[in-house]
Amino acid sequence: MHxxxxxxxxxxxxxxxxxxxxxxxxxxIVFAMGIFIADKGPVxxxxxxxxxxxSLFKFGMQMTLVLLTGYxxxxxxxxxxILERVTDIPKTPRQALAVTALVSFIGCYFNWGFGLVxxxxxxxxxxxxxxxxxxxxxxxxxxxxxxxxxxxxxIPLVVxxxxxxxxxxxxxLIPVTDTLYSPWNLGLSVAILAALMFLYMNASPxxxxxxxxxxxxxxxxxDNGRPLSSMAFAERLxxxxxxxxxxxxxxxxxxxxxxxxxxxxxxxxxxxxLIFLSLGLLLHKSPAAFLAAVKEAIVATxxxxxxxxxxxxxxxxxxxxxxxxxxxxxxxxxxxxHTFPLMTFLSAGLVNIAIPSGGGQWAIQGPIMIQAAHxxxxxxxxxxMAFAWxxxxxxxxxxxxxxxxxxxAGLSARDIMGYCILWLALSGxxxxxxxxxxxMM
Numbered sequence: 001m002h003x004x005x006x007x008x009x010x011x012x013x014x015x016x017x018x019x020x021x022x023x024x025x026x027x028x029i030v031f032a033m034g035i036f037i038a039d040k041g042p043v044x045x046x047x048x049x050x051x052x053x054x055s056l057f058k059f060g061m062q063m064t065l066v067l068l069t070g071y072x073x074x075x076x077x078x079x080x081x082i083l084e085r086v087t088d089i090p091k092t093p094r095q096a097l098a099v100t101a102l103v104s105f106i107g108c109y110f111n112w113g114f115g116l117v118x119x120x121x122x123x124x125x126x127x128x129x130x131x132x133x134x135x136x137x138x139x140x141x142x143x144x145x146x147x148x149x150x151x152x153x154x155i156p157l158v159v160x161x162x163x164x165x166x167x168x169x170x171x172x173l174i175p176v177t178d179t180l181y182s183p184w185n186l187g188l189s190v191a192i193l194a195a196l197m198f199l200y201m202n203a204s205p206x207x208x209x210x211x212x213x214x215x216x217x218x219x220x221x222x223d224n225g226r227p228l229s230s231m232a233f234a235e236r237l238x239x240x241x242x243x244x245x246x247x248x249x250x251x252x253x254x255x256x257x258x259x260x261x262x263x264x265x266x267x268x269x270x271x272x273x274l275i276f277l278s279l280g281l282l283l284h285k286s287p288a289a290f291l292a293a294v295k296e297a298i299v300a301t302x303x304x305x306x307x308x309x310x311x312x313x314x315x316x317x318x319x320x321x322x323x324x325x326x327x328x329x330x331x332x333x334x335x336x337x338h339t340f341p342l343m344t345f346l347s348a349g350l351v352n353i354a355i356p357s358g359g360g361q362w363a364i365q366g367p368i369m370i371q372a373a374h375x376x377x378x379x380x381x382x383x384x385m386a387f388a389w390x391x392x393x394x395x396x397x398x399x400x401x402x403x404x405x406x407x408x409a410g411l412s413a414r415d416i417m418g419y420c421i422l423w424l425a426l427s428g429x430x431x432x433x434x435x436x437x438x439x440m441m
Contacts, residue, residue, distance in 0.1 A: 001202045009418030016414040019399035023310040030314050034321040052316015053309050060308035062269045064301045067404040069276035070117030071297035076283035087129040096130040097141050097200045104145030105193050111152040113272045120408035127213025134204045135213040139409045140419035141200035147392050154359050155388040156180045169370050178381040188434045195426055203419055239286040248281035300407030311400055315355040319364040332372040338439035340378035341386040344369050348390025356400035358391045389431050396424040
């Protein structure tokens with residue numbers, strides 16, 4: 001294991017550029033593919049890029065706020081004490097890696113946005129607390145949990161929702177009992193967790209190569225120990241907890257009403273943002289302390305702000321040029337009814353590198369794969385889940401989803417991608433093997 005990890009890490013650190021450079025390179029690659037494979041003109045491809053550029057503005061803002069509010073919450077005194085207790089549990093680096101992978105997996109299972117932020121914050125605290133822990137590998141372990149497809153997985157939820165845009169194409173609704181909660185998918189999920197913990201518990205480098213986390217001083221607010229009585233009226237408001245508590249009435253009240261009316265704990269990005277915001281308002285001591293935490297957290301969002309529009313432009317070129325259809329047809333041309341879910345998994349993984357937004361990819365590629373599944377006579381529910389797993393699988397080598405986590409950790413993509421490549425290979429064998437086994441039944 002040491003030889004394998006040493007090799008992948010050294011290769012990645014030597015040859016993998018920054019995530020921004022990767023996004024720039026991918027832009028030119030897709031541009032060229034559109035011209036030479038999809039037979040589109042340069043001006044057409046530029047128009048496709050420009051029209052797609054703004055398509056992720058809303059989603060990018062959501063992801064920015066997930067990271068911002070989650071990070072701000074993590075800097076509150078109460079959460080810091082909780083993290084201190086959690087990080088007291090592991091006594092060795094192996095135990096720290098196991099706990100981080102488990103917590104991240106559980107968080108991502110219920111909501112990937114929640115899991116990414118919680119996993120990143122926990123990894124950071126583990127690095128701060130556990131001596132001898134290689135910080136890049138614990139961050140990679142936190143990111144590995146993002147692979148799991150759970151109750152917030154958009155694709156199987158969409159095809160189970162009445163009136164969804166794919167209902168006529170599929171011909172019927174597909175209940176989650178046939179996709180997310182099918183026996184084979186639950187078994188695969190357990191296997192993924194076991195493999196994740198096994199890999200990262202054994203992925204640390206030799207002791208002499210360990211890079212520990214060196215924490216900078218984080219904000220503690222700006223009260224400066226001054227009593228409220230010595231402050232002017234405006235300053236007293238800025239340092240009064242009642243202002244935060246009053247504002248918290250709105251998000252907390254909405255969340256209570258929302259969950260009471262729905263009678264179920266239905267998480268989405270907007271709800272996760274409101275939960276993080278509510279807890280941050282309740283747990284910080286004053287508006288000054290809250291805003292000081294926000295000031296620190298905003299630095300971690302810069303990768304999302306700059307790079308998400310680039311990937312939106314890439315997705316625009318992929319979809320409008322017909323490249324998605326061309327790539328999908330490459331795989332369907334060599335498929336049989338039994339192998340089609342496996343080919344769907346592989347094709348979704350390939351397209352995901354250029355269109356890392358699951359919902360956007362499903363809207364472009366999903367109809368093509370479902371129509372092909374009907375024509376071939378493949379299992380539709382398995383095809384849906386194969387697509388969902390493929391969309392998640394190559395996220396491990398796609399910095400798009402790692403940006404929030406890297407922002408919290410203060411690392412670059414090249415610091416963790418050597419380990420992520422190993423996880424990509426191991427998880428790919430497990431997922432592909434599952435679809436091969438299903439094809440034999």
